[in-house]
Every structure is written in structure tokens, then in C-alpha cells.
Amino acid sequence: MEINIQTGNEHKKIGQYLLENKEKFIHFWEEQIIVHHHKDNKELIIQNGYLMYEVVVNSILHEFSEQEIKSLAYKVAQERADANVNIGEFVYNINLGRSIIIKYVNLSGITAEELHPVFELINKQFDLFCYYAVSRYTEIINTKLQEKSLFITQTHKDRLAILGQMSSSFVHEFRNPLTSVMGFIKLLNHDYPNLPYLDVISKELEELKFRITQFLHTSKMDTLVESKYEEITIHLLIEEVIDFLYPSIVDRNIRVIPNINEEIKVNGDCNELKQVFLNLLMNAIDAVTDEENVREIKIDTILENHLVKIRISNNGPTINPEAIPYLFEPFFTTKKLGTGIGLFVCKNIVEKYLGQITCISNDHVTTFQITLPIKNN
Ligand SMILES: Nc1ncnc2c1ncn2[C@@H]1O[C@H](COP(=O)(O)OP(=O)(O)OP(=O)(O)O)[C@@H](O)[C@H]1O
Numbered sequence: 001m002e003i004n005i006q007t008g009n010e011h012k013k014i015g016q017y018l019l020e021n022k023e024k025f026i027h028f029w030e031e032q033i034i035v036h037h038h039k040d041n042k043e044l045i046i047q048n049g050y051l052m053y054e055v056v057v058n059s060i061l062h063e064f065s066e067q068e069i070k071s072l073a074y075k076v077a078q079e080r081a082d083a084n085v086n087i088g089e090f091v092y093n094i095n096l097g098r099s100i101i102i103k104y105v106n107l108s109g110i111t112a113e114e115l116h117p118v119f120e121l122i123n124k125q126f127d128l129f130c131y132y133a134v135s136r137y138t139e140i141i142n143t144k145l146q147e148k149s150l151f152i153t154q155t156h157k158d159r160l161a162i163l164g165q166m167s168s169s170f171v172h173e174f175r176n177p178l179t180s181v182m183g184f185i186k187l188l189n190h191d192y193p194n195l196p197y198l199d200v201i202s203k204e205l206e207e208l209k210f211r212i213t214q215f216l217h218t219s220k221m222d223t224l225v226e227s228k229y230e231e232i233t234i235h236l237l238i239e240e241v242i243d244f245l246y247p248s249i250v251d252r253n254i255r256v257i258p259n260i261n262e263e264i265k266v267n268g269d270c271n272e273l274k275q276v277f278l279n280l281l282m283n284a285i286d287a288v289t290d291e292e293n294v295r296e297i298k299i300d301t302i303l304e305n306h307l308v309k310i311r312i313s314n315n316g317p318t319i320n321p322e323a324i325p326y327l328f329e330p331f332f333t334t335k336k337l338g339t340g341i342g343l344f345v346c347k348n349i350v351e352k353y354l355g356q357i358t359c360i361s362n363d364h365v366t367t368f369q370i371t372l373p374i375k376n377n
């Protein structure tokens with residue numbers, strides 16, 4: 001950036017005047033600057049004030065140096081960013097310095113004609129200083145943000161990879177014996193219908209199967225299990241899930257109100273879709289459990305062109321709007337014993353069937369909506 005400097009007599013006069021009144025002007029400035037006592041280092045701000053004053057006087061008396069302004073601006077920007085303070089106050093303080101200099105130089109008795117070119121120089125310096133400091137500050141903050149988000153993404157990926165590896169071996173080791181135990185329990189039940197505790201054992205094993213399947217869906221599910229594509233009647237599937245959850249529904253005194261179109265069929269793997277509804281209903285059950293008034297879960301279906309919208313709503317507490325974008329991310333949980341993979345699994349499965357899952361939550365109701373293509377007859 002080029003600047004035309006005339007180092008005439010007026011420059012000397014004003015430079016000299018500024019040198020003589022340095023302490024006074026900086027003292028005026030110091031009394032008016034904005035300082036955050038808990039964050040800012042006032043000494044440092046004042047030290048920088050002196051440095052800037054020197055740069056200004058130097059350029060009036062001797063030589064204008066853009067490099068000098070730039071270095072000081074970069075130094076201040078780094079300090080502001082390290083202290084994690086807003087750049088607004090800094091811009092205010094620097095402009096305050098400019099006003100004080102201009103105001104008192106105006107009162108110096110030097111003629112307006114003589115002052116004019118020097119004012120231009122002073123303004124130019126302050127403008128450049130602000131420009132360099134704010135640009136640098138923004139750069140530093142942006143880099144910091146990028147590094148942070150890179151770190152989060154990386155840790156996230158690492159955790160997912162570990163979970164994937166764990167799940168694969170875990171699922172292999174547990175699923176096959178579990179399936180055969182469940183088969184033998186069925187046989188026992190058939191051969192000895194009056195044998196006690198079989199129902200309890202079956203129920204517990206079903207729970208275990210749900211958890212194991214959940215892990216299965218966080219790993220490379222397509223390679224581990226082949227999804228069957230069969231015709232699924234939504235209302236039958238949801239009824240099955242409600243039956244399965246019936247003990248917790250009764251235990252927690254929850255009213256479940258299904259309003260499901262009995263005609264609706266979709267194409268998919270029954271176990272996978274069951275996993276989706278289990279997760280959504282279990283979450284809804286958890287959500288209404290703290291509700292002191294009536295605890296209600298509604299299930300509705302809406303047909304729209306070739307799509308079905310399945311809505312699972314509950315009257316539990318509102319989900320914090322800031323949490324909504326993270327609900328479907330793995331490991332996001334607000335529960336003491338939650339793993340935070342339920343909704344992640346739901347999203348994976350629903351998207352596999354070219355569907356969508358969304359959530360809306362307000363003071364009255366929280367709704368999770370799944371949209372799936374319907375099976376045409
Ligand atoms: N119906 C709902 N009402 C309120 N908050 C909900 C509801 N469903 C999900 N959430 C919020 O979303 C978070 C994530 O749900 P998600 O099912 O993924 O995990 P989780 O239920 O915490 O654990 P798990 O892996 O055992 O399912 C929950 O911890 C809860 O904060």
C-alpha cells in the first residue's frame with residue numbers, strides 16, 4: 001500500500017507535540033478503555049497502547065512503515081486470540097486512541113492547514129492497524145475452530161472404528177449360541193408346556209438379542225447379515241413390538257394409542273425394521289417415565305403418494321433444540337446408562353430403505369417421524 005508522506009515542518013511540530021504529551025494522552029486513553037477484569041491483562045493492553053503511540057509518532061517524525069504496523073497488529077491479534085477475548089473491545093479501544101490523538105492535536109494551536117496532511121497519515125495508520133489485527137484475529141480463530149472440529153471428527157471416527165471391530169467379533173461370538181439357546185427353549189416349551197420360568201428366560205434372551213443386534217447394526221452390517229426383502233405389514237410389526245414392550249408399558253403406567261392404517265405394507269427385513277420401532281418406542285417410554293401427569297405415546301401413520309409417514313409421539317420433556325442435530329449421531333446420549341447408538345442404528349436402517357427419520361420436539365409433544373417407500377400391490 002503506497003502512502004504519500006511530506007515530512008514538512010508541520011510533521012515535526014505535531015510529532016514533537018505528541019512526544020511531549022505522550023504520558024498525558026495515554027493516561028486519558030487508559031482511563032476510558034474497555035477492560036474485562038477477569039480475562040484481560042490490562043498491563044499488556046497499555047503496553048500495546050504505548051507501542052502503537054510510538055509507531056504513530058515515529059511515522060510522523062521519521063518514516064511510515066507498514067511492516068511495523070503489521071507486526072504490532074499481528075502481535076496484538078495473537079494475544080487477543082490466546083486470551084479468548086472478543087475483538088470488539090479491541091477495535092473500540094484502538095479507535096478511542098485515534099479519537100484522543102485527533103482531539104488533542106486539534107487543540108494544540110497548530111493551524112488546520114498544517115494539521116490536515118498529518119491527520120490523513122494518522123487515520124491511515126489506525127485503519128491499517130485495525131485491518132491487519134482483525135484479519136489476523138479472524139484467521140487465528142478460524143484455524144482454531146477447524147483444528148477443533150478435525151479433532152472431534154477424528155476421535156469420532158476412531159471410536160466408530162473401534163466399535164465396529166468390537167461389534168463384529170462380539171456379534172459373531174454371541175449371536176450364534178444365543179440363537180441356538182433360544183431354539184432349544186422353544187423346543188423345551190413345546191415338549192414341557194408346564195415347565196416354569198421358561199417365559200422369563202425367553203424374555204431375557206429376547207432383550208439380549210435386541211442389544212446384540214443393536215451392535216450388529218453399528219458394524220458393517222451388510223457384510224455380516226444379509227437383509228431379507230419381504231413384505232411387511234406395518235401394523236402387525238408394530239403390534240409385535242408393543243407386545244414385546246408390554247411389561248414396561250404396564251409397569252410405568254403408560255397409555256399407548258396406536259392409530260395405524262392396517263393396509264400399509266413396506267418392503268424390508270422384518271428384524272431390521274423391528275429394531276427401529278423397538279428403539280423409538282423404548283426411547284418414548286424412557287421419555288414419558290418422568291412425566292407426572294398422563295403418560296402417553298401415540299403411533300400414527302399417514303399415506304402420501306408412494307410414501308408412508310410413521311409418527312411416534314410422546315408427551316415427555318422437550319428435547320433441547322441445540323441437541324436435535326446430534327440425536328442421530330453415535331454416542332449421543334443424555335441417559336445415565338445410555339449408549340447413544342439407538343437412534344444412530346434407526347437412521348442407518350431407515351436410510352438403507354431409502355427412507356428418512358426426523359425429530360420435532362416442543363412443549364407439548366416430541367415426535368419421531370419415519371418416512372418409507374410403500375410396497376405397491
Ligand atoms: N422420545 C424422546 N424424547 C426425548 N428425548 C429423546 C427421545 N428419543 C431420544 N431422545 C434423546 O436422544 C438421545 C439419543 O437416543 P438414542 O436412542 O440414540 O440413545 P439412548 O437412548 O440414550 O441410548 P441407547 O443406545 O440405549 O438407545 C437420548 O439419550 C435422549 O436424550
Ligand SMILES: [Mg+2]
Binds near residue numbers: 282283342343
Ligand atoms: Mg435409545
